[in-house]
Amino acid sequence: MIKFLLSLFKPFRWFIEKMGADYNQFIMILQLKLTMDNRRTKGIGANAKKETENALIKQSFSQLMIGVFFAIFFFFIKSSFTFYFFFHSFLMAMMAMMIISEFTTILFDTSENVIIQPLPIKGNTISLARNAHVLTYLTLMSFNLSVVTIITAGVKFGFLSALLFSFTIFMNVLFTLFLANMLYLIIMRLASGEKLKNILMYFQIVIAILFMGAYQLSINMVDKTHISNMVLPVHWYTYLIPPAFFSGLLEAFTLFVFDIRHLIFIAEALLVPVLAIFFTGKYLTPIFNRKLMDLEQGDRVSKVKTETVRKSLWYRMMFGIFVRRKGEHAPFKLIWTMTGRERLFMQSFLPSLGFIVIMIAVQFFRNNTFNLDEIIHSKLYLLILYSFMFIGLTLPASLLNGNNQQATWIFKTVPLSLPADYFKGFIKAAFARFFVPFYLVISVGVCFLWGYTVIPDVLVAILAIYLVTTLFYYLQSPGFPFAQPKTASQGGMAFVKMMGLMLTAVALGLMHYFLLRWSAYAGLLLIPLYLGLIYYVNRIFVYKKITWEKVDEVNIYP
Amino acid sequence: MSNQTIVQIQNLEKFYEKKQVLHGINLEITSGQIIGYIGPNGAGKSTTVKILCGLINEFQGEISIFGKDLRTNTLEIKKQVGYIPENAVLYESLTPMEFMEFIGEMRGLENEITRSKAEALMNIFEMKANLNQRIATFSKGMRQKVMICSALLHNPDLIFMDEPLSGLDANSVIMVKEMLIHLAREGKTVFYSSHLMDVVEKISDRIILIDQGRVIADGSFDELNKLSNDENLEKMFTRLTGNTNHGEKAEAFINAFEK
Numbered sequence: 001m002i003k004f005l006l007s008l009f010k011p012f013r014w015f016i017e018k019m020g021a022d023y024n025q026f027i028m029i030l031q032l033k034l035t036m037d038n039r040r041t042k043g044i045g046a047n048a049k050k051e052t053e054n055a056l057i058k059q060s061f062s063q064l065m066i067g068v069f070f071a072i073f074f075f076f077i078k079s080s081f082t083f084y085f086f087f088h089s090f091l092m093a094m095m096a097m098m099i100i101s102e103f104t105t106i107l108f109d110t111s112e113n114v115i116i117q118p119l120p121i122k123g124n125t126i127s128l129a130r131n132a133h134v135l136t137y138l139t140l141m142s143f144n145l146s147v148v149t150i151i152t153a154g155v156k157f158g159f160l161s162a163l164l165f166s167f168t169i170f171m172n173v174l175f176t177l178f179l180a181n182m183l184y185l186i187i188m189r190l191a192s193g194e195k196l197k198n199i200l201m202y203f204q205i206v207i208a209i210l211f212m213g214a215y216q217l218s219i220n221m222v223d224k225t226h227i228s229n230m231v232l233p234v235h236w237y238t239y240l241i242p243p244a245f246f247s248g249l250l251e252a253f254t255l256f257v258f259d260i261r262h263l264i265f266i267a268e269a270l271l272v273p274v275l276a277i278f279f280t281g282k283y284l285t286p287i288f289n290r291k292l293m294d295l296e297q298g299d300r301v302s303k304v305k306t307e308t309v310r311k312s313l314w315y316r317m318m319f320g321i322f323v324r325r326k327g328e329h330a331p332f333k334l335i336w337t338m339t340g341r342e343r344l345f346m347q348s349f350l351p352s353l354g355f356i357v358i359m360i361a362v363q364f365f366r367n368n369t370f371n372l373d374e375i376i377h378s379k380l381y382l383l384i385l386y387s388f389m390f391i392g393l394t395l396p397a398s399l400l401n402g403n404n405q406q407a408t409w410i411f412k413t414v415p416l417s418l419p420a421d422y423f424k425g426f427i428k429a430a431f432a433r434f435f436v437p438f439y440l441v442i443s444v445g446v447c448f449l450w451g452y453t454v455i456p457d458v459l460v461a462i463l464a465i466y467l468v469t470t471l472f473y474y475l476q477s478p479g480f481p482f483a484q485p486k487t488a489s490q491g492g493m494a495f496v497k498m499m500g501l502m503l504t505a506v507a508l509g510l511m512h513y514f515l516l517r518w519s520a521y522a523g524l525l526l527i528p529l530y531l532g533l534i535y536y537v538n539r540i541f542v543y544k545k546i547t548w549e550k551v552d553e554v555n556i557y558p
Numbered sequence: 559m560s561n562q563t564i565v566q567i568q569n570l571e572k573f574y575e576k577k578q579v580l581h582g583i584n585l586e587i588t589s590g591q592i593i594g595y596i597g598p599n600g601a602g603k604s605t606t607v608k609i610l611c612g613l614i615n616e617f618q619g620e621i622s623i624f625g626k627d628l629r630t631n632t633l634e635i636k637k638q639v640g641y642i643p644e645n646a647v648l649y650e651s652l653t654p655m656e657f658m659e660f661i662g663e664m665r666g667l668e669n670e671i672t673r674s675k676a677e678a679l680m681n682i683f684e685m686k687a688n689l690n691q692r693i694a695t696f697s698k699g700m701r702q703k704v705m706i707c708s709a710l711l712h713n714p715d716l717i718f719m720d721e722p723l724s725g726l727d728a729n730s731v732i733m734v735k736e737m738l739i740h741l742a743r744e745g746k747t748v749f750y751s752s753h754l755m756d757v758v759e760k761i762s763d764r765i766i767l768i769d770q771g772r773v774i775a776d777g778s779f780d781e782l783n784k785l786s787n788d789e790n791l792e793k794m795f796t797r798l799t800g801n802t803n804h805g806e807k808a809e810a811f812i813n814a815f816e817k
Contacts, residue, residue, distance in 0.1 A: 330663035341651035406647035412613050414664035415636040557613040558645045
């Protein structure tokens with residue numbers, strides 16, 4: 001598959017060389033990157049020997065499935081312009097999400113510089129290879145997401161339309177990559193070094209939340225009954241919207257209409273992405289390279305004040321509530337400190353808190369109306385409280401991500417008989433530091449709106465969420481914190497896990513809901529049940545599940 | 559504590575899948591000694607150290623440390639052991655103080671004691687001012703110093719060091735060498751694995767040379783010298799590991815890239 005992907009760059013050799021890169025070196029760097037992505041070990045450490053040689057294929061399959069889901073939505077749109085406009089918008093959004101959440105670390109990765117920079121390789125070759133690496137994944141992802149829609153387009157609008165659709169998908173990928181480069185350069189102008197890394201992290205978090213918000217909003221705003229007959233009007237500003245370029249071109253060739261309006265769209269669809277990528281390669285890439293050097297230097301000058309967080313009243317309260325065994329003390333402190341500093345953790349976890357806020361907001365504005373009286377006489381607060389179940393998935397996985405694979409030896413050299421104590425300390429610290437305050441604030445709002453009678457339900461929900469979060473953490477492979485690198489080929493399994501978790505959340509929420517319908521205080525019955533289950537999971541199950549043998553299977557001790 | 563057997567290894571074997579890396583190592587190490595454990599790359603030095611520190615659990619043979627079986631008393635043994643790994647990789651988002659507090663607490667030390675010890679040890683390396691800086695900002699040598707301090711925090715009786723001088727500046731190297739000699743005088747046992755022959759020759763009471771997973775020489779430098787008449791440890795090392803033709807290899811190397 002890698003050879004096939006590399007062969008796709010052959011026709012663009014002239015372009016790559018025109019950008020000032022050495023084609024052979026470019027291909028060699030790209031081949032190395034793709035080979036390494038494809039050979040990531042399945043577990044976390046060298047002890048986990050099974051390699052996922054077919055990581056790309058597995059990832060492609062999950063994207064295909066998502067593509068099927070969206071193709072059903074697009075199938076009912078009759079107008080070709082609207083059909084293609086929506087699809088290209090959806091694709092751009094998906095790619096932007098992917099670049100921001102998955103590829104920022106790759107675009108900004110300077111770890112290979114130590115090997116590549118002493119070699120006689122031009123900066124342009126390295127940067128173009130880095131962009132091509134991202135481009136390969138974006139193109140692959142785009143076509144995986146589009147295959148079913150391309151077939152749908154073929155059925156609805158003819159073979160030529162579908163063929164040109166495939167072409168415009170590639171143009172869309174080029175244009176989106178240019179946009180990402182532009183955006184990052186603007187941010188890089190604002191700051192450098194350590195400050196830039198922090199800005200990038202918060203930028204990623206905000207963008208991820210915005211996309212989630214926009215997605216939820218559009219789902220709620222679109223009137224599904226009229227979607228099939230929807231026709232988008234063309235205003236003067238439509239000519240400035242990138243998805244319109246591509247949908248205009250496609251409509252021209254679907255309906256064989258070549259008036260001035262369509263000719264403008266055709267020109268834009270053909271010229272803008274090509275000029276954009278030329279501009280990226282020729283002018284943006286060298287600046288990007290220079291800024292990357294600054295980024296690398298920035299790591300050398302940071303100083304942190306310590307102890308302030310640990311001595312806070314909040315820390316001592318949470319420590320008192322959550323930590324029971326002596327073996328959990330030090331791991332709790334360690335993760336409490338590190339979660340505030342590990343960028344990968346914050347990048348992957350903090351957006352989920354934002355998602356929750358959006359999910360809650362969406363519940364309030366259902367059907368584009370806001371009726372407080374109706375809301376406070378409903379059981380909507382249950383939906384709000386159980387939205388936090390989303391944490392159950394993101395927190396355990398986020399605790400794994402990081403670049404500290406070689407630092408885990410320390411956990412093995414100190415005398416601790418039950419490794420489960422480590423993992424209990426880790427998850428409790430992350431839960432107490434990032435989840436509890438957030439939940440408390442929302443709970444106060446819920447109690448304010450629905451009255452003190454819902455306090456037992458607030459308690460039941462947090463117990464259910466704590467149970468699910470700890471259970472999910474103990475069930476995943478017992479990798480030490482922040483020691484699993486985030487790779488370009490990490491893919492769709494998170495989607496499957498998320499579905500499983502959502503089903504669990506829905507089941508627990510429904511159980512709570514039906515008990516409340518039976519009696520207003522029936523929720524109280526769940527408190528002893530969950531306390532019992534939490535006791536079982538944290539006092540018995542975890543010690544059976546996490547043993548040194550299992551921990552050693554997934555961690556490296558250099 | 560002098561001349562008490564601290565480590566006893568009988569017929570130690572280790573396989574990585576089908577590849578055997580240790581072939582029946584037998585050693586008896588007594589207290590108050592500095593043991594220089596040397597060998598070429600891939601000889602099995604780091605593997606031996608990792609087994610003795612409890613990082614690798616799967617091995618064949620018998621090992622007892624402080625008279626206790628390593629397999630069944632790992633935790634008790636770990637309490638008295640300090641370890642400095644070959645690669646100075648630490649959690650970079652922590653500061654040395656936070657890192658040492660974690661280790662101190664896991665080893666059952668009072669927080670105040672850990673803090674005062676950490677300050678004193680880091681002060682010796684002139685790094686007290688760096689105690690609250692993130693490890694990410696440190697050079698390799700500075701990280702190595704943090705590692706050495708953290709390994710000595712609990713005053714261990716047996717210290718395993720895998721290339722401990724890696725990345726240290728000249729003054730720190732001299733200081734660590736002196737420190738090791740003092741530790742041995744106080745009855746501590748130092749198991750020192752290294753490639754640096756001159757250091758091993760100068761500080762070791764006993765030198766163990768392994769090659770391809772087998773002990774091929776064992777004794778003090780004087781004892782080994784009497785048997786071989788090599789002028790220094792480096793010459794002895796190259797002869798015993800069968801690598802005497804360095805001149806020819808260098809010539810072949812030059813020829814290879816001049817082609």
